[in-house]
Amino acid sequence: MSGEAAWEMVIGLEVHCELATATKLFCGCRNAFGDEPNVNVCPVCLGLPGSLPVLNAFAVELAMRIGTALHCEIRPSTFARKNYFYPDQAKDYQISQYDQPINTGGWLELPDGSRVGVTRAHMEEDTGKLTHVGAGGRINSAHHALVDYNRSGVPLVEIVSEPDIRSAGQAKAYAAELRGILVATGASDGRMEEGSMRVDANVSVRSFGTDSFGTRCEIKNLNSLRSLGRGIDYEAARQIALIESGERVVLETRHWDESAGRTESMRSKEEANDYRYFPEPDLVPLVPDAAWRERVRAGLGPMPADRRSALVAALGGSASEAEADQIRAVVDLGLDELVRAAVDGGAPAPLALARAANEVAAQSDAGLVLTPESFAALLALESGGQLSATQSKAVLGLLLERGGGDPSAVAEELGYEALGADFLAGVVAEVIAANPDEWARYVAGDDKLTGLFTKEVMQATAGKANGKEVAAELRRLRG
Amino acid sequence: MTDARALAAAVRAGERTAREVTEEALDAIAAGDGALHAFLLVTPDDARAQADLVDAAVTQGRDPGPLAGVPIALKDNLCTRGIPTTCGSKILEGWRPPYDATVVGLLRDAGAITVGKTNMDEFAMGSSTENSAYGPTLNPHDTGKVPGGSSGGSAASVAAGFTPLGLGSDTGGSIRQPAALCGVVGMKPTYGRVSRYGLVAFASSLDQIGPFATNVADAALLFDVLAGHDGRDSTSLSSKPELTVPGLEDGIDGIRVGVCRNLIDGCAPDVVARVQEAAETLAAAGATVEEIRVPEFAYGLSAYYLIAPAEASSNLARYDGVRYGLRVDGDDAAAMNTATRTAGFGAEVKRRIMLGTYALSAGYYDAYYVQAQRVRTLVMQAFDRAYGSIDVLLGATAPTTAFDLGAKVDDPMAMYMNDICTIPSNLAGHPALSIPFGTGVDGLPVGVQLLAPALEEALLFRVARVLEAAAPEGVRSP
Ligand SMILES: [Zn+2]
Numbered sequence: 001m002s003g004e005a006a007w008e009m010v011i012g013l014e015v016h017c018e019l020a021t022a023t024k025l026f027c028g029c030r031n032a033f034g035d036e037p038n039v040n041v042c043p044v045c046l047g048l049p050g051s052l053p054v055l056n057a058f059a060v061e062l063a064m065r066i067g068t069a070l071h072c073e074i075r076p077s078t079f080a081r082k083n084y085f086y087p088d089q090a091k092d093y094q095i096s097q098y099d100q101p102i103n104t105g106g107w108l109e110l111p112d113g114s115r116v117g118v119t120r121a122h123m124e125e126d127t128g129k130l131t132h133v134g135a136g137g138r139i140n141s142a143h144h145a146l147v148d149y150n151r152s153g154v155p156l157v158e159i160v161s162e163p164d165i166r167s168a169g170q171a172k173a174y175a176a177e178l179r180g181i182l183v184a185t186g187a188s189d190g191r192m193e194e195g196s197m198r199v200d201a202n203v204s205v206r207s208f209g210t211d212s213f214g215t216r217c218e219i220k221n222l223n224s225l226r227s228l229g230r231g232i233d234y235e236a237a238r239q240i241a242l243i244e245s246g247e248r249v250v251l252e253t254r255h256w257d258e259s260a261g262r263t264e265s266m267r268s269k270e271e272a273n274d275y276r277y278f279p280e281p282d283l284v285p286l287v288p289d290a291a292w293r294e295r296v297r298a299g300l301g302p303m304p305a306d307r308r309s310a311l312v313a314a315l316g317g318s319a320s321e322a323e324a325d326q327i328r329a330v331v332d333l334g335l336d337e338l339v340r341a342a343v344d345g346g347a348p349a350p351l352a353l354a355r356a357a358n359e360v361a362a363q364s365d366a367g368l369v370l371t372p373e374s375f376a377a378l379l380a381l382e383s384g385g386q387l388s389a390t391q392s393k394a395v396l397g398l399l400l401e402r403g404g405g406d407p408s409a410v411a412e413e414l415g416y417e418a419l420g421a422d423f424l425a426g427v428v429a430e431v432i433a434a435n436p437d438e439w440a441r442y443v444a445g446d447d448k449l450t451g452l453f454t455k456e457v458m459q460a461t462a463g464k465a466n467g468k469e470v471a472a473e474l475r476r477l478r479g
Numbered sequence: 480m481t482d483a484r485a486l487a488a489a490v491r492a493g494e495r496t497a498r499e500v501t502e503e504a505l506d507a508i509a510a511g512d513g514a515l516h517a518f519l520l521v522t523p524d525d526a527r528a529q530a531d532l533v534d535a536a537v538t539q540g541r542d543p544g545p546l547a548g549v550p551i552a553l554k555d556n557l558c559t560r561g562i563p564t565t566c567g568s569k570i571l572e573g574w575r576p577p578y579d580a581t582v583v584g585l586l587r588d589a590g591a592i593t594v595g596k597t598n599m600d601e602f603a604m605g606s607s608t609e610n611s612a613y614g615p616t617l618n619p620h621d622t623g624k625v626p627g628g629s630s631g632g633s634a635a636s637v638a639a640g641f642t643p644l645g646l647g648s649d650t651g652g653s654i655r656q657p658a659a660l661c662g663v664v665g666m667k668p669t670y671g672r673v674s675r676y677g678l679v680a681f682a683s684s685l686d687q688i689g690p691f692a693t694n695v696a697d698a699a700l701l702f703d704v705l706a707g708h709d710g711r712d713s714t715s716l717s718s719k720p721e722l723t724v725p726g727l728e729d730g731i732d733g734i735r736v737g738v739c740r741n742l743i744d745g746c747a748p749d750v751v752a753r754v755q756e757a758a759e760t761l762a763a764a765g766a767t768v769e770e771i772r773v774p775e776f777a778y779g780l781s782a783y784y785l786i787a788p789a790e791a792s793s794n795l796a797r798y799d800g801v802r803y804g805l806r807v808d809g810d811d812a813a814a815m816n817t818a819t820r821t822a823g824f825g826a827e828v829k830r831r832i833m834l835g836t837y838a839l840s841a842g843y844y845d846a847y848y849v850q851a852q853r854v855r856t857l858v859m860q861a862f863d864r865a866y867g868s869i870d871v872l873l874g875a876t877a878p879t880t881a882f883d884l885g886a887k888v889d890d891p892m893a894m895y896m897n898d899i900c901t902i903p904s905n906l907a908g909h910p911a912l913s914i915p916f917g918t919g920v921d922g923l924p925v926g927v928q929l930l931a932p933a934l935e936e937a938l939l940f941r942v943a944r945v946l947e948a949a950a951p952e953g954v955r956s957p
Contacts, residue, residue: 043578047797049571049679050558050580052712081793083839087812092796145812147801276839278848281684281790283713 007205009236010213011165015178017157017188018126018196019062025125025155026053026095033194037148045153047090052282055079059155060102063123064288064296065185066157067103069303070118074296076287077102077122079280084273087145088128090152096124098277102286108161108181109305110173111328117162126154157187163202163213168232172225175199180304180332192224199228203235205243214239215249219263221256231256235263307336314340314349323350326357333364341372347379355379359393363400370396371404378407385468391416416464424457424465428473431456443478450474483549483643483697487590490537490548497533497548501526501592504550508594508641516616517626517635519555521595522562526550529592536590544590546704551586551644552636555596556603557688558677559583566679567599567611567629570823571804580677581709582646582688589704594642597632601825602795603653603681605629606897609888610827617884618661620923624881627657627897630691634661637691644701645691650681651783652876652901654689655913659876659926662915664698664943665691667901669933670908671716673702674709680794682787683714685905695914695947699723699940706936716934723937727944734942735869736761737771742874742900742928749919750875753951757916757927758873760949761942771869775854775861779902782854784895785838785847786906791828792835798823830891858906862932871942872930875900876913880923900928910936914943917951 021031027044043051067074080098101122107115129151134143159178165171179190179197190197204216219235222228234256239249254263302310311327312319319327330336335356342352352375360370378399382392387407395410431453432439442449454470481489489495505523512518536543553559556566558576560583565571579587586593600610608616608631616631618624619639626635630647634657637645647654649667658665666689673688680686690701706720738758743751762768800806800819807822809815824832838847865872877897887894904911910933913926927946931939 043576046802048558048576048578048803049564049566049574049797050556050576050578050677052676054711054713083793083796085796085799085813085816087799087801090797090802092799093793274841276793276836276841276844278789278793278839278844281682281714282680 006207007236007240008208009166009168009232010163010204010206010216011167011171011232012163012202013161013165013171013174014200014202015159015161015175016198016200017066017159017182017190019059019155019157020186020188021056021059021062021155023056024153025056025059025123026153029153031154032150033196035150037146037150040150041152045090046149047092047152053095053280055283055286056155059123060286060288061296062155062185062187063102063121063157064293065300066159066182066187067106067121068293068297068300069181069185070103070106070108070121070159072103072106072118072121074103074288074293076100076285078285079123079283080277081280083276086127087147088130088152090128090149094125094127095280095283097122102288108174108177110170110177111305111308112173114170116164116170116174119160119162121157121159124156124158126151126156128152163204168229168236171201171232172229175225175228176332177304183334184301184303184307201228201232201235203232203239204249205236205239214243215251217249217251217263218253219256220253220266221258223258227256227258230258230261231263234261238263304331307331311336311339311353314343315353316349323353326353329357329361333361335360335364338369338372338375342376342379345372345376345380347376348383351383352379355392355396359396360400368400369403370399374399374404374407381407381411385466387411387416388467391463424461424469425473427457427460427465428453428470428477431460432477442474481643482694483546483692484700486549486643487545487547490533490590491543493537495548497530497537497543497590497592498527500548501530501550501594504592504594504642507639508636511639511641514617514622515619515635515639516614517552517597517632517639517641518595519565519567519598519611519613519632520563522593525562526592526594529587533590533592544588545700546586546644547590549591549644550594550642551591551646552595552597552633552642553583553593554599554630554633554645554647556599556648556679556681557583557596557646558679559593559596562596564596564679565613566603567601567613568823568825568828569612569805570798570819574804576677578677581674581711582705583677585704585707586646591644591704597630597636597645599632600629600653601828602679602791603629603648603650603686604791604827604831606652606656606894607882607884607887608632608657609884610825612825615884618881618923620662621881623883624923625660625884627660627877627881629653629657630665631657631661633691634658634663634665637661637663637693643693643697646688647691648678648681648686648688649901649905650685650687650787651905652898654691655901655911655926655928656877656897658691658913659915659924659928660881662924662926663691663693664695664912664914664947665689665926666698666702666912666936666939667904667910668702668706668936669716669910671714672720672910672934672936673705674707674712674715676709676711680790682790683794684790685783685787687905695940695944696724696727698912699727702936702940718934721934721937723940726937726941729941730765731761731942731945732765734761734766734871734938736766736768736942737865737869737872738768739776739865739872739874739930740770740772741774741776742872742930745899746875746878747880747919750877750879750925753917753919753925754873754875754927756951757946760946761873764945764949766942769869771865771872773861773865773872773903775857776903778854779858779906780895780899782851782858783898783902783906784834785851786855788831788835789838789848789851790835792832792839795824795828795832827891855906858903862903862907862909866932870931871935871938874928874930876926876928877901880919880921880925904930907933909933910939912939912943914946915950916946
């Protein structure tokens with residue numbers, strides 16, 4: 001037997017999440033992305049002789065939120081030193097939780113109902129950032145390197161999954177769901193492109209039906225969900241091809257090259273560093289008391305899964321596939337509150353969902369939002385027939401630019417005020433008089449001509465007429 | 480030189496100016512340190528500027544602090560803003576910290592005048608100050624002898640009368656042993672009692688900053704200035720320290736003293752004799768004295784020489800040539816690291832980095848590092864048992880009086896044995912103190928050591944005060 005159908009992928013993900021704290025993990029420096037190099041530094045995060053770390057309590061709080069949301073046990077924990085030399089490592093060791101992490105043994109449920117185990121979610125500090133200069137910037141040929149320590153000491157939580165994932169699609173779903181949770185807990189902005197969420201994938205393959213694991217490779221540099229999926233599929237295919245040609249998979253770390261679409265060997269794990277972990281003597285054990293754990297639990301808002309369920313309920317208990325996609329998009333972007341508020345305000349749920357998933361979502365990247373009241377009022381105008389779909393979208397665009405406002409006033413500003421029934425009847429009569437042959441065919445039953453008459457009426461009213469009302473008037477005149 | 484309290488009192492009362500006192504200390508150093516090499520760097524301008532601030536405070540009627548105008552020597556592993564801090568190593572030559580250690584700030588607030596940075600064994604690794612990359616310090620009592628170490632420069636400065644006070648750090652005895660060999664008072668506080676922020680780390684779980692002084696009361700006053708919580712040191716104790724000065728003269732009636740055989744046996748006979756006399760002195764002053772054995776102390780040395788190097792191997796990794804200090808170029812970053820560290824570290828530092836790296840390595844970690852931590856726990860439990868029936872332990876500080884320069888430099892084990900009596904307190908995090916008590920057959924000072932449970936510094940000083948008052952002969956001025 002041959003071919004990929006005979007093989008099963010076994011995938012575990014390690015997700016590094018930069019915590020959205022104001023300051024770093026062990027000092028008071030600003031935790032910010034994109035500043036001038038080496039401005040957010042101090043003796044502690046530069047690892048200057050004599051400096052000592054002091055744990056950021058809010059980082060602990062965020063780590064506990066993540067653990068709680070992932071159904072982990074929150075335990076007394078300690079920090080350790082992971083020793084290795086690298087220029088981006090200010091102390092030449094990283095302070096990380098090792099054998100006693102704060103969060104252990106949780107799980108994450110994916111939208112399709114499958115569950116992925118979470119082994120641990122522990123705290124550690126980030127390294128600085130190296131830029132290789134000269135000879136094309138490649139690490140092996142660079143003339144020299146510049147180090148930016150702004151990122152040194154930025155708090156991270158590393159979330160390690162069990163090897164429960166069985167496909168690239170499931171891996172992407174896990175990463176997307178986890179990102180939603182990180183954002184929902186306020187722990188992170190979840191931006192993969194800025195590196196605030198970084199995903200490494202441990203991939204191996206095995207024959208279907210076997211219980212043992214194949215030799216795994218760790219894939220790094222997966223900078224988007226798309227890369228994650230492509231990288232895993234490529235790597236699994238590479239391993240299958242190796243095995244089928246009688247070769248062996250080597251335990252190693254591989255680098256995903258997005259433009260070349262392949263993974264490349266970075267270093268063999270056998271020759272990897274001995275990190276010489278030992279307990280960090282400059283920090284004391286971290287023992288969050290029951291009251292703190294309970295405050296964190298009580299303070300957590302609904303997670304993405306709960307919020308998706310709430311929208312399905314708003315739709316009447318079931319959602320089409322298209323609606324399910326819209327729901328995911330709306331929840332991922334945090335627009336579900338807007339939708340629910342509009343529905344509570346009387347707007348039809350499918351319409352509210354569609355406008356939020358499309359028009360509002362398209363602007364949310366630019367940070368444009370509008371108030372729920374404004375959104376609900378607009379949807380009321382559209383569903384009540386006072387505004388056409390096209391008009392509603394145009395009004396919505398202006399409301400988003402302005403962050404809200406009275407949709408009726410905006411419609412009026414655009415000249416969309418609803419036309420009086422008499423005026424509309426007059427325009428329709430004029431259009432019929434100007435097109436006697438078409439009218440005769442329409443009366444004879446050719447409904448397709450509704451479009452022609454509507455278009456003519458629209459032209460005559462500069463788009464102010466409501467299509468539904470025009471059609472109703474035509475039907476009334478036909479008798 | 481007058482004692483620190485008398486100087487501070489005179490300055491506070493406006494009878495003397497801090498500037499005058501400072502000039503005297505600077506003159507003494509200029510005249511005498513050529514022969515001793517206690518200082519790696521003297522900072523006259525900085526000292527005068529501090530003195531002028533103190534004098535201005537006095538003139539304006541503001542409180543100049545309890546150590547107003549008192550010159551103090553800082554061990555060169557304490558960070559001083561803008562002032563070179565070398566740790567006695569070539570690898571940090573020329574490095575100027577951008578910040579002050581917490582204790583340096585406390586000294587300034589107390590009106591003390593820091594006059595310079597003192598010599599030390601490189602990164603505090605050694606017991607003779609001969610491991611300094613900048614040459615040894617000589618013992619003020621006999622320049623053919625070592626001053627002890629690693630805080631040999633600060634001990635020598637106080638013993639020579641350059642400064643009434645000095646600061647050292649004690650990881651395995653580095654304050655107490657040079658205090659004993661130089662004939663001054665030296666104290667290692669409870670771990671966490673004095674902030675380590677700005678103390679360049681040797682072994683983080685053992686390091687503690689402490690005072691040198693010519694007498695017990697000065698040491699107690701300096702300790703009271705240094706002790707207290709510091710939010711920048713996570714291992715700093717949050718409890719408010721008890722002041723030690725007020726109870727100094729309360730006596731020791733009813734105090735139970737354990738003369739610890741394991742801190743005496745194996746020491747030179749003249750040292751043993753002084754400890755016995757100290758025990759008799761305490762008994763005569765109203766203490767109950769009994770002999771006690773704590774056999775676990777015998778394992779302290781081996782545990783220490785795994786734990787301290789293990790932590791040091793990690794603490795000293797940052798000296799890689801990337802950010803500060805020495806850089807020796809290489810073909811790539813790793814080669815540069817290697818070349819820098821090869822050139823920048825001395826033999827003893829390299830030995831301990833290798834020892835520690837080995838002790839933490841995969842496959843050896845359990846047998847060495849973990850086992851050493853178990854021994855550390857045993858030593859702590861042994862202390863607890865001993866303190867069930869006694870209040871303070873008495874023993875020797877060092878096995879002998881000051882030894883000849885060069886006598887032990889080629890024999891690391893012989894050098895390590897110097898710490899055998901001092902290490903248990905570091906392992907347990909307890910306070911301990913060395914006080915001069917007579918001399919050996921060679922006429923050199925002998926120090927006896929007092930040990931107490933955590934946070935009992937006041938008790939230590941109180942007992943030491945009794946020994947000081949009854950010392951067989953005042954420590955001969957060098
Ligand atoms: Zn910082």
